[in-house]
Amino acid sequence: MPxxxxxxxxGLRRSEVAALADVSPEYYARLEREHLGGASAAVLEAxxxxxxxxxxxxxxxxHLARAADxxxxxxxxxxxxxxxxxxxxxxxxxxxxxRNPHDRHLHDLVGELSTRSDExxxxxxxxxxxxxxxxxxxxxxxxxxxLTLTYEGLRLTADPDLVLTVYTAEPGxxxxxxLRLFVSWGATREAVGEGARN
Numbered sequence: 001m002p003x004x005x006x007x008x009x010x011g012l013r014r015s016e017v018a019a020l021a022d023v024s025p026e027y028y029a030r031l032e033r034e035h036l037g038g039a040s041a042a043v044l045e046a047x048x049x050x051x052x053x054x055x056x057x058x059x060x061x062x063h064l065a066r067a068a069d070x071x072x073x074x075x076x077x078x079x080x081x082x083x084x085x086x087x088x089x090x091x092x093x094x095x096x097x098x099r100n101p102h103d104r105h106l107h108d109l110v111g112e113l114s115t116r117s118d119e120x121x122x123x124x125x126x127x128x129x130x131x132x133x134x135x136x137x138x139x140x141x142x143x144x145x146x147l148t149l150t151y152e153g154l155r156l157t158a159d160p161d162l163v164l165t166v167y168t169a170e171p172g173x174x175x176x177x178x179l180r181l182f183v184s185w186g187a188t189r190e191a192v193g194e195g196a197r198n
Contacts, residue, residue, distance in 0.1 A: 012050075020050035036068040080138050080146075090123040091130035098129065132165060143185050144178040 012020070018028035023043060031039060031047065044065055048058040066072060079085045097106055113120040132153045139147040149167040156162045169176035 017047070017050050021046040023047075036065040039065050078139055078141065080140050085137070086119065087123060087128065088130060088132075090120065090126075091128040092132050094124065094127065095129040095131060132163060137167075141178075141182060144182045146175075147178055147182075148173070148175045149179070 014029060014032065015025045018025040021028065021043070023031075023046070028047070031043075036044075041062075044061055048061055051057075053061065076082045093106075093110070097103070097110060100106060110124065114124060132151075134150070134152045136148060136150050139149065141147060147169070149169055151165055151167045153163045153165045156164060169179045
């Protein structure tokens with residue numbers, strides 16, 4: 001930031017944080033007042049960079065934004081097959097934990113989930129393992145409705161530890177039309193958010 005008059009307190013002014021994050025001062029003021037719901041990941045990342053947040057602080061910011069957006073509450077509604085999804089996700093996590101038993105971050109994650117969720121702890125105790133290969137998943141999105149998508153996990157040749165999961169809708173199906181609507185809805189929402197920030 002350009003040099004200015006002597007400050008009475010250390011740190012950045014609100015307008016300076018907004019400038020560094022490339023958002024309007026009014027938009028940043030709304031974020032500061034805990035109106036984080038709807039803030040895009042790009043905006044949150046820009047704010048985290050502007051404030052020089054460390055990993056824990058950045059993670060906390062994203063948790064606050066998800067809570068403000070109601071994402072935690074919408075998760076079960078988004079997955080009509082919640083129990084099946086949860087079983088599979090925990091089994092995949094256990095597979096990964098077995099493959100990397102000395103991964104401190106993964107160990108910490110499992111510990112945190114075990115202390116915060118009885119459901120996770122019960123599922124973890126079953127010791128199921130699974131690879132995320134191919135299959136079909138059902139979703140219910142609040143803006144576009146029900147989606148049935150097939151998925152396939154593709155292990156990357158350059159880094160076999162990474163798996164890219166590709167979701168597709170059956171051509172000509174209602175899900176394909178709803179997926180196109182979802183892409184259009186997302187682009188419109190991003191454009192509206194960009195306009196609010198300028």
